Amino acid sequence: MADPIPLHVNGAERRITAPAGLSLLSALRDQLDLTGAKYSCGEGQCGACTVLIDGKPVRSCLVPAASAAGKRIETVEGLERNGVLHPLQQAFLDKAAFQCGYCTPGFLMASVALLRRRPNPTPTQIRSELNGHLCRCGAYPRIVEAVRIAASRKR
Ligand code: FES
Numbered sequence: 001m002a003d004p005i006p007l008h009v010n011g012a013e014r015r016i017t018a019p020a021g022l023s024l025l026s027a028l029r030d031q032l033d034l035t036g037a038k039y040s041c042g043e044g045q046c047g048a049c050t051v052l053i054d055g056k057p058v059r060s061c062l063v064p065a066a067s068a069a070g071k072r073i074e075t076v077e078g079l080e081r082n083g084v085l086h087p088l089q090q091a092f093l094d095k096a097a098f099q100c101g102y103c104t105p106g107f108l109m110a111s112v113a114l115l116r117r118r119p120n121p122t123p124t125q126i127r128s129e130l131n132g133h134l135c136r137c138g139a140y141p142r143i144v145e146a147v148r149i150a151a152s153r154k155r
C-alpha cells in the first residue's frame with residue numbers, strides 16, 4: 001500500500017494515497033472531494049482540469065499526484081472567501097460567461113493566474129492566455145469580457 005502523500009490544497013494540509021500513475025485531478029476529485037476541476041479530454045487538450053501549482057496553471061489530468069507533494073495547490077473551491085465570490089467569479093456570473101459551466105473552473109483558474117501576473121490585460125492578452133481552453137458552448141466573447149471587467153473592478 002502506498003504511503004500517504006501530503007498535499008497543500010487551498011491553504012490546508014491534506015493527505016492522499018497515490019498509487020503510481022494517479023493523476024492530481026483524480027486525487028483532488030476522488031480522494032479530497034474537490035470536484036470543481038473537471039475531467040474532459042484527459043489528454044491536456046481542453047483545460048477543464050486546470051488548477052494552480054505554486055501559482056502556475058497546470059492541466060491536472062497530466063500531473064502525477066505524487067509530484068505535487070509539498071507544492072501549493074489552488075483549486076476553484078479556494079477562490080471564494082467568507083461567502084464572498086472572487087471578483088472573477090462575480091464577473092463571470094454578471095456577464096453570464098458560461099452556459100453549461102463545465103469549462104468554467106478551468107477558465108477561472110487560468111484567469112486568476114493571469115490577473116496576478118498582469119493586473120490590467122488587454123483583450124488580446126486575455127485571449128492569448130486562455131488560448132487552449134475549450135468551451136464547447138462558445139462563451140468565449142463573454143469570458144474575455146468577464147476577465148476584463150474583473151480586472152477593472154480590482155483596480
Ligand atoms: S481534462 Fe485535462 S486538459 Fe482536458
Ligand code: FES
Binds near residue numbers: 103
Ligand atoms: S460553458 Fe459549456 S463548455 Fe464552456
